[in-house]
Amino acid sequence: MLNKIRDLVEKTKIELDKIIDLSDLNEIRVKIFGKTGELTNLSKGMRDVPVEDKPKIGAALNEARKSIEEKIKTIEEKFEAAILAKKLEKEKVDITQPSKGIEMGALHPISSVIDKLTDICVSMGFSVVEGPEVESDYYNFEAMNIPKNHPSRDMQDSFFIDENIVLRSQTSAVQAREMEVRKPPFKIVCPGKTYRNESDSTHSPIFHQFEGLVVDENVSMADLKSMLTIMMRRLFGQDTEIRFRPSFFPFTEPSIEVDVSCPNCHGKGCSTCKGTGMLELLGAGIVNPKVLEINGIDSKKYSGFAFGFGLDRTAMILNSISNIRYMYRNDIRFLKQMK
Numbered sequence: 001m002l003n004k005i006r007d008l009v010e011k012t013k014i015e016l017d018k019i020i021d022l023s024d025l026n027e028i029r030v031k032i033f034g035k036t037g038e039l040t041n042l043s044k045g046m047r048d049v050p051v052e053d054k055p056k057i058g059a060a061l062n063e064a065r066k067s068i069e070e071k072i073k074t075i076e077e078k079f080e081a082a083i084l085a086k087k088l089e090k091e092k093v094d095i096t097q098p099s100k101g102i103e104m105g106a107l108h109p110i111s112s113v114i115d116k117l118t119d120i121c122v123s124m125g126f127s128v129v130e131g132p133e134v135e136s137d138y139y140n141f142e143a144m145n146i147p148k149n150h151p152s153r154d155m156q157d158s159f160f161i162d163e164n165i166v167l168r169s170q171t172s173a174v175q176a177r178e179m180e181v182r183k184p185p186f187k188i189v190c191p192g193k194t195y196r197n198e199s200d201s202t203h204s205p206i207f208h209q210f211e212g213l214v215v216d217e218n219v220s221m222a223d224l225k226s227m228l229t230i231m232m233r234r235l236f237g238q239d240t241e242i243r244f245r246p247s248f249f250p251f252t253e254p255s256i257e258v259d260v261s262c263p264n265c266h267g268k269g270c271s272t273c274k275g276t277g278m279l280e281l282l283g284a285g286i287v288n289p290k291v292l293e294i295n296g297i298d299s300k301k302y303s304g305f306a307f308g309f310g311l312d313r314t315a316m317i318l319n320s321i322s323n324i325r326y327m328y329r330n331d332i333r334f335l336k337q338m339k
Contacts, residue, residue, distance in 0.1 A: 252285025
């Protein structure tokens with residue numbers, strides 16, 4: 001038995017020295033250690049070995065297994081190192097060659113406008129707040145002085161989930177929530193998604209608004225006009241002309257529409273402004289005292305102003321985008337132009 005073990009070890013090592021790749025190595029491994037392998041069969045023969053010889057034969061088998069396994073491991077490591085070296089040689093990169101360049105990404109035009117306006121307002125002392133997009137009828141309408149069945153609701157073709165739940169049609173709902181929990185004075189802006197049943201080249205069922213609210217003592221229309229003038233000129237340029245026109249909104253009184261000179265033609269007239277030289281951009285006004293009272297603020301002591309505009313339209317103006325749908329198609333060709 002001992003002679004068979006020695007012969008097997010010597011024969012195996014000779015075969016191992018002749019192999020040329022890992023597949024040959026695996027064949028020898030199976031031939032020696034497999035279920036019907038040569039060393040396996042010798043180990044099975046231990047049951048026929050006399051009891052007094054079992055320790056000696058068992059030790060010889062263990063030593064043979066260890067010797068062959070070490071030999072296989074050494075050869076395997078040699079082959080693997082050669083394969084790795086060949087792969088590294090094939091895949092190596094010449095770091096002295098000029099780079100192919102890294103293509104820079106860019107913010108989506110709507111995200112870019114949100115960031116710009118947020119930075120402008122924060123620098124003017126505003127806090128940024130957010131609220132739910134699925135809103136109650138109370139916060140979306142009633143808290144903004146738009147009672148049920150009132151004609152002013154016709155201004156917004158809203159998506160109702162049921163009688164009292166709606167996809168918010170304006171971020172003013174966030175203002176209502178904040179007025180309930182904040183004590184004046186405060187200044188807030190609330191950017192976010194809103195939803196209305198509108199769809200054409202300049203309107204989308206999903207769009208973005210940016211609204212602001214200031215509540216304090218002795219707030220006047222002069223404060224509102226001054227703040228909006230500063231904001232618009234920081235956004236569109238210091239040469240931007242601002243025009244204020246009377247308007248109507250249920251939650252402000254008096255109310256105004258704000259126009260800015262077209263940033264593309266600088267007031268001369270072009271296709272963007274339809275030849276007028278001015279662009280209607282946002283609505284604003286002094287907060288209706290009813291809105292303050294509905295939301296728990298003493299309208300005899302405090303007053304406020306509010307403003308709001310569509311971020312999608314603003315992004316279209318700033319980037320000369322002709323159709324709002326381009327911003328929602330995820331077309332990489334369009335997004336690359338935003339660099």
